[in-house]
Every structure is written in structure tokens, then in C-alpha cells.
Amino acid sequence: xxxxxxxxxxxxxxxxxxxxxxxxxxxxxxxxxxxxxxxxxxxxxxxxxxxxxxxxxxxxxxxxxxxxxxxxxxxxxxxxxxxxxxxxxxxxxxxxxxxxxxxxxxxxxxxxxxxxxxxxxxxxxxxxxxxxxxxxxxxxxxxxxxxxxxxxxxxxxxxxxxxxxxxxxxxxxxxxxxxxxxxxxxxxxxxxxxxxxxxxxxxxxxxxxxxxxxxxxxxxxxxxxxxxxxxxxxxxxxxxxxxxxxxxxxxxxxxxxxxxxxxxx
Amino acid sequence: xxxxxxxxxxxxxxxxxxxxxxxxxxxxxxxxxxxxxxxxxxxxxxxxxxxxxxxxxxxxxxxxxxxxxxxxxxxxxxxxxxxxxxxxxxxxxxxxxxxxxxxxxxxxxxxxxxxxxxxxxxxxxxxxxxxxxxxxxxxxxxxxxxxxxxxxxxxxxxxxxxxxxxxxxxxxxxxxxxxxxxxxxxxxxxxxxxxxxxxxxxxxxxxxxxxxxxxxxxxxxxxxxxxxxx
Numbered sequence: 295x296x297x298x299x300x301x302x303x304x305x306x307x308x309x310x311x312x313x314x315x316x317x318x319x320x321x322x323x324x325x326x327x328x329x330x331x332x333x334x335x336x337x338x339x340x341x342x343x344x345x346x347x348x349x350x351x352x353x354x355x356x357x358x359x360x361x362x363x364x365x366x367x368x369x370x371x372x373x374x375x376x377x378x379x380x381x382x383x384x385x386x387x388x389x390x391x392x393x394x395x396x397x398x399x400x401x402x403x404x405x406x407x408x409x410x411x412x413x414x415x416x417x418x419x420x421x422x423x424x425x426x427x428x429x430x431x432x433x434x435x436x437x438x439x440x441x442x443x444x445x446x447x448x449x450x451x452x453x454x455x456x457x458x459x460x461x462x463x464x465x466x467x468x469x470x471x472x473x474x475x476x477x478x479x480x481x482x483x484x485x486x487x488x489x490x491x492x493x494x495x496x497x498x499x500x501x502x503x504x505x506x507x508x509x510x511x512x513x514x515x516x517x518x519x520x521x522x523x524x525x526x527x528x529x530x531x532x533x534x535x536x537x538x539x540x541x542x543x544x545x546x547x548x549x550x551x552x553x554x555x556x557x558x559x
Numbered sequence: 560x561x562x563x564x565x566x567x568x569x570x571x572x573x574x575x576x577x578x579x580x581x582x583x584x585x586x587x588x589x590x591x592x593x594x595x596x597x598x599x600x601x602x603x604x605x606x607x608x609x610x611x612x613x614x615x616x617x618x619x620x621x622x623x624x625x626x627x628x629x630x631x632x633x634x635x636x637x638x639x640x641x642x643x644x645x646x647x648x649x650x651x652x653x654x655x656x657x658x659x660x661x662x663x664x665x666x667x668x669x670x671x672x673x674x675x676x677x678x679x680x681x682x683x684x685x686x687x688x689x690x691x692x693x694x695x696x697x698x699x700x701x702x703x704x705x706x707x708x709x710x711x712x713x714x715x716x717x718x719x720x721x722x723x724x725x726x727x728x729x730x731x732x733x734x735x736x737x738x739x740x741x742x743x744x745x746x747x748x749x750x751x752x753x754x755x756x757x758x759x760x761x762x763x764x765x766x767x768x769x770x771x772x773x774x775x776x777x778x779x780x781x782x783x784x785x786x787x788x789x
Contacts, residue, residue, distance in 0.1 A: 308627055324651050341736070345749030361736040362746060368736070375651050513749035520752065540752040 324376035327557040332403040335554070338379035341369035343474075345513030347532050348382035348552050351405055364511060365474045370395060373555060381555040384530060386446060388553045390476040401554040409546030410478075412494075413519050413527035416542050421525060426544045428500040432493070438547060441492045445477040452477070455492035458499045467503040469494050470524035472512040478530040478548075490528045493547055516541055570756040576747050580757075583743025584764060590660045590739065591726045597665030598725065599718075602672025605629070607702070609673065610680040614688070615698065625673070632670035638731040640667055645735045656737040660729065668725045675721060679714035680706060712783045719776030723769050730765075740764060 329335060337357040342349040344362035352360040361378060363369040369381045370391045383391075385404065392398045412429075414422045432438050444453050471490060473479045479488035486507050498505045508524050515527040519541050532550065533543045571577040605625045612622035632640070641663040649659065683706050691701030733742035744761035748754055 304623065305627060308624075325653065344745065349749070362742075362749070363736045364734060368734075371646060372736070375646070377653055513745065514754075516752040517748070517754040521754070536750060537752065 324374070324557065327379075327559050329380045329401070329554065329556045331401060332554065335380060339377075341372050341378040341381045343369060343383065343512060346383070347408060347534060348384070350534065350536075351552055352382050367391070367474060370398070370555065373557065374398065376557070379556070382552050383555065384475070384550045385553045386477055386530075386550060387475050388555050392555060397558050398555055399558045401556060403554060405552040407549055407551045408532035410530050410548040410550060411533050411543040411546050413516060413531055413537070413541040413543055414525065415519055415522065416540070418525075419542070422542055422544060424501055425497055425526065428497045429545055429547055431500060432496050433547075437496050438493060441489060441496065442548070444492070445489050450477070452482075452487070454487050455495050457495050461499055461502060463498075463504040464502050465504070466506050467494070467498055467501075467526065468506045468508055468524045470508050470510055470515045470518040470527045471529040472515060473509045474512075475530050489548065490530060494526070494528055566753055566756055569751050570747060570753055571760075574750075576750070579738070579743035579746050580740065580760060580764070583738050583740040586657065586660075586738060587726070587729055587732075587740040588768075590657060590664060590729050590732065591722075593661040594664035594668055594725055594729070595722050597661065598668030598672050598721075601665070601669035603676055605669065605673035606676035606680060610677050611698075611702075613677075613681065629670050629673060632667055633674075637664065637667045637728050638734060641731060641735060656732075656735055659735060660732045660737055660739075664725055664729055664732075667728070668721060671721055671724075672718065675714050675717045676710065678717075679710035682713055683709050715776065715780055715783065719772065719779075722776075723772055726768060726772070727765060 329338060335355045335358055338355075339359045339361065340352040340355060341361045341363055342352050343366045344364060346366075349360065349362055352358060361369070361372070363372070366381075366383050366387055369378070369383070372378045373381050374395060374397065381388075382405075385400075388400050392400055412425055414425070429438075441455055444451055444455075469490075471479050471486065473481050473486045473488075475488070477488055478490045479486055481487075486509060491505075491507065494505055494507075497503075508518065510518060512529060515524070515529050515531070516537060518524040519527045527541065530548075530550065531537070533546070537543075571580075605628065608618050608621045608625050612618050641659070644663045645654075645656075645659050687705055687709070688701055691705045696704065729739055730741040732739040733745060736742075738746070740761055744757040747757040751757070
């Protein structure tokens with residue numbers, strides 16, 4: 295027995311030395327920010343989330359090395375540690391990331407505005423038209439405006455849309471999303487919450503569907519919609535010509551733009 | 560058929576997208592090659608330490624560290640190790656990702672190689688050690704001239720298998736945005752939104768490499784087996 299206690303102590307002490315060593319390395323200074331406007335991006339290392347419009351924009355930057363991370367948060371982590379020089383990402387998630395991570399800033403230079411839309415399978419126009427009409431109605435009666443106010447703006451309370459329990463549901467609508475994109479969708483207490491979820495719940499209330507959410511990698515969403523694994527893709531997805539070749543989009547429900555995050559000076 | 564040709568064109572030809580695969584393949588092969596070397600060298604050293612301790616009771620401290628190493632490496636998934644090396648150990652350092660990949664997969668493989676080789680050494684009958692001693696060889700010489708050659712032959716299939724596993728495990732390298740073969744396919748998938756062709760192409764490339772590696776190992780086995788028939 296005594297011998298085993300002694301071994302445990304030895305193992306613990308070795309492990310703690312390792313942790314302290316790692317902690318020391320972590321504390322080392324990060325390199326200074328070298329990107330002060332969009333022109334400075336030339337020849338730098340730019341992190342993006344794979345498959346996003348930010349990734350497409352970054353590839354057009356001259357001589358830049360583009361790294362496609364699986365998550366926006368991973369790119370931001372790499373930026374914080376000085377592994378990359380800048381991150382190009384949608385403006386609203388950028389605000390969230392900068393709010394939660396000290397030492398980061400968003401450059402005033404931004405790329406062109408784009409509109410987020412709901413993707414559905416080509417040829418499934420019946421569903422597309424239904425959703426499009428629901429979006430028009432929800433915009434007209436101010437529901438979408440109210441949802442936005444809960445998540446974006448001066449005083450977001452992050453309160454989710456309240457589903458109307460009295461509505462009879464005749465079918466299930468499966469929504470593919472990537473819950474790494476606050477405030478549009480993110481995980482909170484094991485649940486996916488955010489603007490996109492609320493808007494889809496409102497649409498389902500309007501159309502009499504029950505909403506099922508399928509969380510996956512961002513670059514798998516369009517494939518999921520195309521293969522029928524999901525009915526709609528709703529993930530802060532802006533309309534690009536490449537995407538339109540593969541899926542159809544409803545009208546836009548929110549505007550966004552790509553911005554550049556760098557380390558604070 | 561023409562639709563298929565269109566997809567073939569948009570997946571591989573348009574915008575030189577096949578380069579994502581060839582470039583990824585290059586990175587995968589480089590990582591695997593150096594990780595196998597690192598894993599074999601380190602693994603053999605650990606195996607010698609561990610089995611020498613089992614046989615003679617010496618090298619207590621080294622054996623203790625080797626045991627901790629094996630416990631930690633074999634007790635955690637390689638993907639988590641990769642992320643720890645990239646985001647924790649080399650935090651705040653601009654480090655070459657290929658180096659991180661080689662280090663992570665090499666260190667991981669070493670633990671498995673060590674146990675494979677140790678099992679080979681322990682499988683050799685104790686009489687072989689005694690025979691070495693009766694010929695006047697010391698422990699080290701017995702180990703290198705008598706035990707190791709026999710042990711190596713016994714564990715060769717398992718070592719070949721470990722190399723194959725290592726090659727396939729490098730597919731998680733994409734998690735640190737390293738553009739290996741799998742990530743190359745993912746990049747194509749993210750621009751064409753077409754899952755079938757890039758994934759099947761990536762799978763076929765892995766399959767061909769593994770079949771080639773299997774062929775090499777079996778040839779080596781046959782060569783080593785020649786001495787058995789004498």
C-alpha cells in the first residue's frame with residue numbers, strides 16, 4: 295500500500311511540473327499587431343472559417359497565406375496567440391469574439407455588405423415559397439425586428455423567441471446549422487440558441503411545423519440540404535454565386551458584412 | 560453522364576482544385592514519414608528501457624518516466640494531444656504546423672511502438688539470454704545481437720500495422736488548419752458543395768498508399784523469413 299501511495303505522489307509531482315512548464319510557455323509575449331487597415335493584409339497570414347465568405351475574400355488578398363479553421367473561434371484563438379495576423383469573419387460574431395476576448399480589436403475597414411438567407415434544396419420550391427411568404431409576414435408584423443433586438447444592439451437580453459404552444463404541428467422541419475456563430479447560433483446550456491433559431495421557430499409557428507435542429511460543420515450544411523438530410527440550411531449564410539449553383543435561397547432576413555479582427559495595439 | 564463529367568470538372572479541374580489534393584498528399588506523406596521515424600526511434604528506446612527493467616530490475620528512474628509517458632499518451636486521444644501541442648504547449652509561438660504535426664503524431668506513435676517492441680522482446684525465450692551469457696556476451700551485446708533480431712522479426716507485422724494506423728490518423732491534422740490530404744478534400748468540398756467526388760478521391764488515395772505500404776511490409780517479411788528455413 296505504502297509503495298503505491300509513493301508512486302502516486304511521484305506521478306502527481308511530475309504532472310504538476312509539466313503543467314507549470316506549459317503555463318510558463320503560455321505566458322510568453324505575443325507578437326505586435328502589424329495590420330492596421332485592409333491594405334496591410336497583403337502578404338500576411340489570415341485565418342478564416344472554412345467555407346465562409348470570409349474564406350473566399352481572404353483568397354483574393356495578394357500574397358496572403360489563408361488558413362481555414364473548422365471554427366471561427368479556433369481562428370480567433372490562433373490570432374490571440376500570435377500564430378496568425380488577422381481573422382476575416384462576419385461582423386456580428388466578430389463583435390461577440392472581441393467582447394469575450396481581451397486584446398482584440400475590429401478594424402473600421404469592412405468588406406461589402408451581404409444578406410443572410412435561408413437555403414433550401416433546388417426544386418423544392420413549394421417549401422421555399424412557403425418560407426418566403428412567412429418571412430414577408432414576419433417582417434411586416436415586426437416579429438423579426440423584435441427578435442433582432444433581443445440579440446443585437448445596445449442592450450441585448452438574449453431572450454429566446456417564445457414558441458406558441460397552441461399551434462397544431464403537422465410536420466417536422468429540419469434545420470441544418472453550425473452552432474459556433476454567436477449571436478446567430480451558439481450553444482447555451484446544451485441548447486442551440488440565437489437569431490436563426492428564433493426566426494426559424496417563428497416561421498414554424500406560422501407554417502405549423504415542429505422545428506428540429508441539426509448541428510454540423512459549416513461546410514457540410516449545403517451538402518446536408520442537397521442530400522435531403524435537412525430541409526433548410528440556416529446558419530448566417532450569405533448568398534454567393536457558388537452557393538446559388540447548388541441550393542436555392544429565400545429572401546434575405548438580415549444584413550451583415552465581413553470585418554477584420556486583429557490584436558489590439 | 561455529362562452531369563458527372565461536369566462534376567468531375569468542377570471538383571478537380573476548375574481553379575486547379577486538384578492541387579489541394581496533391582499538396583495535401585505531399586504534407587500527409589511528409590508528416591507520416593518523419594512521424595514514423597520519430598516514433599520508431601523513440602519507441603525502440605522506450606521498449607529497451609522497459610524490457611531491461613522487467614528483465615534485470617535496473618534503470619528504475621528511466622522506467623518510471625517511460626511508464627508515465629505511456630500512460631499519458633495512450634490514455635488520451637491523438638486529436639486532443641495535437642490540439643494541446645498547438646494551442647497549449649506552443650501557445651504564443653508562431654510555429655511551423657508541419658513540425659507540430661510531426662511531433663504530435665510521432666510522440667503518439669512512439670508509445671504504441673514501444674509496447675509492440677516490448678512484447679516482441681518479452682516473447683523471446685529466456686534461454687536465449689542464458690545462451691548469450693554462456694557465450695560470454697554481456698547484457699547489451701546479447702540484446703543487440705541475439706534478442707533484437709529475433710524480436711524484430713516477430714513484431715514486424717504489428718509495426719507495419721502501426722505505420723498504417725499512423726498514416727490514417729494524420730487525417731485529424733486539419734483541426735489545426737494544417738492542409739493535409741483530408742483537409743484538401745474538405746477545402747474542395749467547401750467551395751463546390753459537392754461531397755461525393757472529393758471524399759471518394761481522398762479515400763482512394765489513402766487506400767492506394769496503405770496497399771503499397773502493406774506490400775512493402777510483406778516483402779520485408781518474406782526476406783526476413785528466408786533465414787528461418789536454413
